[in-house]
Amino acid sequence: MVQVGVAAVGQTVNRINPKYQLYHPKWYRKDYPIFWWLEKFAYGKFIVREMTSLAVGYTAVLLMFQLWVLSRGQETYQRFLGFLESTPVMIFHGVVLAFLLFHSVTWFNLAPKALVLRLGRWRVPNALVLSGHYAAWLAATALVIWLVAR
Amino acid sequence: MAESITLQIQRYRPEEEEEPVWQSFEVPRHDEWMVLDGLNYIKDNLDGSLSYRWACRMGVCGSCGMLVNGEPVLTCATYLSELGGGRGPVRIEPLTGFPVIRDLVGDIGDFITKLQRIKPWIIRQEDKPLSQGEYLQTPEELALYQQYSMCINCMLCYSACPIYALEPDFIGPAVIALAQRYNLDPRDEGSEERGDVLSQHAGIWACTFVGECSAVCPKHVDPAGAIQRYKVTATAEWFKSVLLPWGKR
Amino acid sequence: MRPKRSREPFFWAMFSGGGMLAALFLPALVLVLWFAPPSYPELVGKVDHSLVKLALFGLIMLSLFHWGHRFRYTLYDGLQLSHLYGLIATICYGGATALTFLAGYLLWTFP
Incomplete structure (x- = not known):
């Protein structure tokens, strides 16, 4: 069957795929690699951006723990401060902070894509939406520092 | 012969091989040649059995999209001399x-x-009779959706989208952008019908905003932006339907 | 009969709200509460205010749901586990919900 088919096409073929049946299309489907996000820089950046959710979750949970420690009294809080000051924890929290900052930057940079603001017939330009977000970040940071350190 | 450049082409001839194989061809290197010119040279002079799609060779028909050095591009709009240092x-x-x-x-x-599922045409609840003339539109109204109407269905965005490769049900970037092309057209009244398709998991929600669809789009359609905008719209609609159940769905 | 629309908009709204609040406030909070922590009486006095508690509750709840939603998709796509659709959704949103109740309890009974 294969021979007839190939002869009918009139070609000289060296390799023959024995599983091929004439007039039965046989698509080739490539498996997508499991670690597809290592294949391209943009994909790698994407997966790092998605992994910032772990830093956000960790921060929320440790803030809750800090509240619990505070409600237990001064002695427990002092022990918690000792934990925060130990070198491995400091390094780890440095990494967490880096991820949080990456989250903030990527979040604000992508926000203009989703937010299309219109004032009447005027469409607020993306650059203004973007700088508005960064201004809000600055204000929020100042607010937190003022609240805690005043 | 003048300078030449090597093209390594993935061949798949199902009657001959089970898996694709690589085949190298030497083609002349001209500054003004696109990748497609190289392929046409092979087809005309070296191996007439090479199969690929192309039509307009000017970035409009959307049929010559391929992976060139791993990047999805229109081969008619990519200079051979600019790849790998020429x-x-x-x-x-x-x-x-x-x-x-x-x-x-x-x-x-x-x-x-x-593409057919999102009904990419203007839907009217009631067509107005011909005697009343055409549906007029102002430049401002055109500007609402014009960007999305530039899509040429070249499918480079599908090729760049890991979600489409991972979840074959995902309706994909260009289709959502084209749905928005009609949703945002003031003459159209079909956004609810399209919403039934778009608001599924395999519609907009499978998208995690990798953003590569917009990076590779040769027409600057920005499908990633279209999807995020529609997420905002769909979310607002959902809250309206939950909080104001007596109102119009 | 129209197809049922997904409940995804609710979780996406929580994800987005959490992403925005986390982006705005978490780096500053980590700086002042972990890298330069105030003394015990100072901090207790500042947290023990109903507006601060409410703000903290909102921030923690939305941050948790931000994690739940985003991590759910990281597992689906990053590790190609979308065949465990229901299980992963239950763990991520269930975890965020349980921790939200815990945060509410901690703040309600504070100090």
Whole structure:
């Protein structure tokens, strides 16, 4: 069957795929690699951006723990401060902070894509939406520092 | 012969081989040649059995999209001399995400089926009679959707989208952008019908905003932006329907 | 009969709200509460205010749901586990819900 088919096409073929049946299309489907996000820089950046959710979750949970420690009294809080000051924890929290900052930057940079603001017939330009977000970040940071350190 | 450049082309001839193989061709290197010119040179002079799609060779028909050195591009709009420092070799593969029929030709049936599902045409609840004339539109109204109307269905965005490769049900970037092209057109009244398709998991919600669809789009349609905008719209609609159940759905 | 629309908009709204609040406030909070922590009486006095508690509750709840939603998709796509759709959704949103109740309890009974 294969021979007839190939002869009918009139070609000289060296390799023959024995599983091929004439007039039965046989698509080739490539498996997508499991670690597809290592294949391209943009994909790698994407997966790092998605992994910032772990830093956000960790921060929320440790803030809750800090509240619990505070409600237990001064002695427990002092022990918690000792934990925060130990070198491995400091390094780890440095990494967490880096991820949080990456989250903030990527979040604000992508926000203009989703937010299309219109004032009447005027469409607020993306650059203004973007700088508005960064201004809000600055204000929020100042607010937190003022609240805690005043 | 003048300077030459090597093209490594993924061949798949199902009657000959089970898996694709690489084949190298030497083609002349001209500054003004596109990748497609190199392929046409092979087809005309070296191996007439090489299969690939092309038509307009000017970035409008959307049929010559391939992976060139791993990036989805229109081969008619990519200079050979600008790849790999102009020395080659240049690797050419079919677009990712589509089953390969032969050589560089993928089966795009899935895209066409999905495109039909979002009804890419202007839907009116009631057509006005011809005697009342055409549906007029101001430049401001055109500007609402014009960007999305630039899509040429080249499917580079599907090739760049890891979600489409991972979740074959995902309706995909270009189809959502084209749905928005009609949703945002003031003459159209079909956004609710399209919403039934778009607001599913396999519609907009499977998208995690990788953003590569917009990066590779040769027409600057920005499908990623279209999807995020529609997420905002769909979310507002959902809250309206939950909080104001007596109102219009 | 129209197809049922997904409940995804609710979780996406929580994800987005959490992403925005986390982006705005978490780096500053980590700086002042972990890298330069105030003394015990100072901090207790500042947290023990109903507006601060409410703000903290909102921030923690939305941050948790931000994690739940985003991590759910990281597992689906990054590790190709979308065949465990229901299980992953239950763990991520269930975890965020349980921790939200815990945060509410901690703040309600504070100090």
